[in-house]
Amino acid sequence: MSIIQIIISAIYLVGMIGFISVFALVAIWLERKVSAHVQDRLGPMETGGWHGWSQTIADMLKLLLKEDVVPDAADKPLFKLAPYIAFTGSLAAFAVLPMSANLIGTDLNIGIYYLIAVSSLVTISIIMAGWASNNKWSLFGAMRAASQMLNYEIPVALSLLVPILIVGSLSMQELVGAQAGGFWNWTIFGAHLGGGSFLLLPFTILAFVIYFWSSLAEVNRTPFDLPEGESEIIGFQVEYSAMRFAMFYLTEFANMFLVSGVAVALFLGGWHAPLPFLEISPETSILFHNLIGLGWFVLKAMILVVIQMWLRWTLPRLRVDQLMHICWKVFIPFSLANVLVVSLLAVLQS
Amino acid sequence: MAGYFKDLYLGVTTVIAGMQVTFRHLFEKNITIQYPRVVKEMYPRARARLVNTISECECCYKCQRICPVNIFTITGIRAGKDEDLGMLPSGKPKQMHILEFDIDFSKCVYCGLCVDVCETKSLHWEAPQEVCTFTRGEMKISFADMPEEEKQRLLKQEAEKKAARAAAAAAKAAAGGAKPGAKPVPKKPVVKKDEGENAAEEKTE
Numbered sequence: 001m002s003i004i005q006i007i008i009s010a011i012y013l014v015g016m017i018g019f020i021s022v023f024a025l026v027a028i029w030l031e032r033k034v035s036a037h038v039q040d041r042l043g044p045m046e047t048g049g050w051h052g053w054s055q056t057i058a059d060m061l062k063l064l065l066k067e068d069v070v071p072d073a074a075d076k077p078l079f080k081l082a083p084y085i086a087f088t089g090s091l092a093a094f095a096v097l098p099m100s101a102n103l104i105g106t107d108l109n110i111g112i113y114y115l116i117a118v119s120s121l122v123t124i125s126i127i128m129a130g131w132a133s134n135n136k137w138s139l140f141g142a143m144r145a146a147s148q149m150l151n152y153e154i155p156v157a158l159s160l161l162v163p164i165l166i167v168g169s170l171s172m173q174e175l176v177g178a179q180a181g182g183f184w185n186w187t188i189f190g191a192h193l194g195g196g197s198f199l200l201l202p203f204t205i206l207a208f209v210i211y212f213w214s215s216l217a218e219v220n221r222t223p224f225d226l227p228e229g230e231s232e233i234i235g236f237q238v239e240y241s242a243m244r245f246a247m248f249y250l251t252e253f254a255n256m257f258l259v260s261g262v263a264v265a266l267f268l269g270g271w272h273a274p275l276p277f278l279e280i281s282p283e284t285s286i287l288f289h290n291l292i293g294l295g296w297f298v299l300k301a302m303i304l305v306v307i308q309m310w311l312r313w314t315l316p317r318l319r320v321d322q323l324m325h326i327c328w329k330v331f332i333p334f335s336l337a338n339v340l341v342v343s344l345l346a347v348l349q350s
Numbered sequence: 351m352a353g354y355f356k357d358l359y360l361g362v363t364t365v366i367a368g369m370q371v372t373f374r375h376l377f378e379k380n381i382t383i384q385y386p387r388v389v390k391e392m393y394p395r396a397r398a399r400l401v402n403t404i405s406e407c408e409c410c411y412k413c414q415r416i417c418p419v420n421i422f423t424i425t426g427i428r429a430g431k432d433e434d435l436g437m438l439p440s441g442k443p444k445q446m447h448i449l450e451f452d453i454d455f456s457k458c459v460y461c462g463l464c465v466d467v468c469e470t471k472s473l474h475w476e477a478p479q480e481v482c483t484f485t486r487g488e489m490k491i492s493f494a495d496m497p498e499e500e501k502q503r504l505l506k507q508e509a510e511k512k513a514a515r516a517a518a519a520a521a522k523a524a525a526g527g528a529k530p531g532a533k534p535v536p537k538k539p540v541v542k543k544d545e546g547e548n549a550a551e552e553k554t555e
Contacts, residue, residue: 040381040382041382
């Protein structure tokens with residue numbers, strides 16, 4: 001690995017952290033606005049002038065300046081490390097997220113596999129946080145988080161197998177590249193297999209829906225926010241304050257973007273425009289090709305993020321047994337059958 | 351098995367129904383009132399603040415006497431016969447100088463008895479939007495609009511009058527001193543006749 005490659009990687013890493021931070025600031029503001037308007041309120045209106053746009057910046061400054069309390073009886077090294085491991089797990093997954101044609105950390109040939117594996121690191125950090133806090137409620141929250149997140153890895157992985165089967169690759173850029181040339185080529189419409197017939201449409205849509213719902217459980221958002229339970233049941237972050245708490249929050253929002261990004265990359269055409277003429281070909285300008293691609297990717301991901309927020313402020317929280325019921329009795333059988341049917345069709349086609 | 355699929359169907363349809371409801375609310379009119387900028391109109395009959403229109407006040411002390419928590423501090427001086435203080439809304443001439451009319455809202459229980467007994471309707475409820483103050487002292491609101499030097503002049507005049515009357519009463523008592531037992535009798539009618547209102551004034555602190 002040459003020096004230049006290392007420098008480029010470092011720049012990309014810093015840029016990605018910056019992107020995640022800015023996204024989190026925007027998304028937290030948006031979340032407040034969406035929640036407020038769903039409940040016929042206004043949300044933040046004062047800070048910064050126009051609709052309180054800088055409220056989250058002010059909140060972030062507040063969290064930076066607050067005292068960082070570490071409980072006496074806590075396991076201090078683990079307690080201090082946990083939020084950073086959570087963020088690292090999330091950030092590591094961003095390395096294979098194809099933001100545009102060339103804007104990808106590294107196009108691993110097992111990209112999606114790596115992504116699923118490394119994003120499970122968040123679970124470990126949550127258990128770390130719950131255990132190290134030396135607080136029963138934290139530990140309960142961590143236990144709930146672990147059981148929930150590990151369970152929901154299975155339907156996530158199974159539903160992601162559908163586009164992989166259709167495209168026949170694990171590399172993120174190849175998965176995206178197969179969906180070029182208009183929205184009718186996107187995996188969610190199941191067009192690749194069978195040359196433009198929409199035979200696979202119900203199966204791909206089912207896979208997408210299962211993926212989207214399970215990913216909600218993976219990022220701990222309502223209706224699956226049992227690990228946190230911000231309002232009533234106490235989650236793993238009770239003992240955290242100031243910057244460490246902010247890191248967990250940042251991780252949650254980074255994960256929101258990550259799961260939306262994966263859904264976009266695998267099902268919704270990635271950085272390709274919905275109509276071919278809305279793109280600039282790499283021959284005309286490589287820079288604008290990438291920029292427009294990035295724009296489409298972020299736009300699509302943001303739409304999914306808004307849908308996540310919309311769902312969050314619509315549905316009540318599930319009970320643990322209901323959560324497990326949905327995972328084991330609904331999502332897993334359906335996604336298993338789905339994978340079976342799709343692989344059968346794939347075999348028949350080839 | 352049928353129950354399982356029914357549950358699934360219900361789950362999907364109710365989620366969609368719920369999302370429709372929240373989507374409608376996204377664009378509905380908000381109920382938030384941005385308070386310092388937008389001030390909501392109070393209800394006209396709200397018992398928020400007592401206000402005394404001092405030009406219409408008879409200074410009859412009825413409000414002070416009926417108040418269960420003693421929030422009024424009133425000082426009035428009867429005007430001389432040659433003084434013209436204007437007319438009350440009822441058509442009677444105004445007879446009292448009002449030196450002091452303070453209401454301490456930190457004590458008020460908002461029962462409204464004082465407003466009920468007010469004959470001239472000068473004491474009434476108003477509904478201002480902002481009634482909060484920073485200190486308890488600010489809750490005591492003064493309604494009398496008499497300038498300080500005028501007040502001092504009236505008080506001095508009144509004291510002189512009183513002294514003169516006391517002297518007159520003493521002289522009268524001295525004159526009729528031969529009659530025992532008659533001493534308190536002339537004094538009381540004097541007070542009642544001329545200073546009926548001022549007796550009430552002396553009750554105030």
